[in-house]
Amino acid sequence: MAKIIVVTSGKGGVGKTTSSAAISTGLALRGHKTVVIDFDVGLRNLDLIMGCERRVVYDFVNVINKEASLKQALIKDKRTDGLFILPASQTRDKDALTHEGVEAVLDELAKDFDYIICDSPAGIEQGAQMALYFAEEAIVVTNPEVSSVRDSDRILGILQSKSRMAEQGKAVKEHLLLTRYNPTRVASAEMLSVADVEEILAIPLLGVIPESEAVLKASNQGAPVILDTESQAGQAYEDAVSRLLGDEVEHRFLEQTQKGFFKRLLGGK
């Protein structure tokens, strides 16, 4: 049976799709057969981040409406073995997703895959609620600023009251993924610290992804940032995947990098 994980946040633009792409790639790289589903019907982005936008023929809504089979709609990732993408429809809206339709697709995927990653749209309306309804675990993507933290708190409340697990009286397992973290700006009190966010949300920390140019570069190239193993962001996502799989890994990139002695001597920036 596959494990269904939703990547959600409430707020838009915090890095849900980037994180969905990186984490699903990371899971597949470690030999877990993974599918990542774009629930953002009407504003599909995941295929761009995954670099497969030109190969989209059928989409999630086509499968729900039985206009195409799941096999036809699933896109096999060219870089990573065991990774598949189910793209969203760009021409429809979020009402095209029905509970029964989504459940049928997830049930069919669950037979073949180890992990199903649901990339949620922003907001707390139907689209976002559909993405989280069937989830057993949730990765809540948060930026270190107050409005993002507030929205994450809201989505945590929805997770624990409107998901299928909640209806069955069980709890969805929660993970906090802090993205766009900039230790320098935290030090100058322009950003909330990891400790601040942890104190407000009070859920286990899955990872801290440092703000990095590599993320933008990866998005534009259509290659999940986790494949950029040189970058701090890529390494931080690697660590997060390890923790998701149950390993204990120490958190990195939380402190300002000290300028080296020689760099300072030579006046390097």
Next chain:
Amino acid sequence: MADPCFQIKGTSVTSMVLDLYHYQGEEFASALHQKVQSAPLFFTGSPLYINLASFNGELSKPELQEIIKHCQSLGFQLFGCKGGSEPQAKLAKDLGLVHLPASRARPDKTEPSPEPEPAPVASPEPEAISRPTRIIERPVRSGQQIYAEGSDLILLAQVSEGAEVIADGNIHAYGPLRGRALAGVRDNPNARIFCQHLEAELVSIAGHFVLNDTLRERCWKQPAQVFLQDDSIEIAAL
């Protein structure tokens, strides 16, 4: 898989009950008016039924019509009669009221009926109702609202900013209290809020409230209790 268009379930509805002992038009009207004046917001729109179990004699049709008129003009939603004789039951039905069968035991004249009712009955005095304390073990998140009706509320985890916790009785918060907390909302001035970590956006007792900026001056992020003294909110260290 078509969605069914309805579902029938058992439920219990909170309502007020008016125990009628005897009836004289003018006396009834002015007494009811006075009662409502004492707490207009509390009574407005309240569902209400009339309990005839302790009523001496029989109500005539014009009398019952008058009662209906008085109740409606004061904002009650009178929906039924309980108990009384067969002809009374028929009269109630003829006037469009629901008739509820009498409870088995005859209620005491001075107290709300103690035996189990088909519907839980809210008496006008909040102190008179006692329900099991409501205990919430998970965090109360932004946008969520928890209401402990007729009882105390115990919160074992945090209450986030943007969340609202409400109780007719006291509120006890063992995690950080960062949202809004309203105790004694049915005009119970004796209700209190107890918390381990006071960081609330607003605290209120029986409709009196203070905001975050006032709270910051007293016991901020400390264990504290909030209570009402001479109609003003007091905050004291625990």
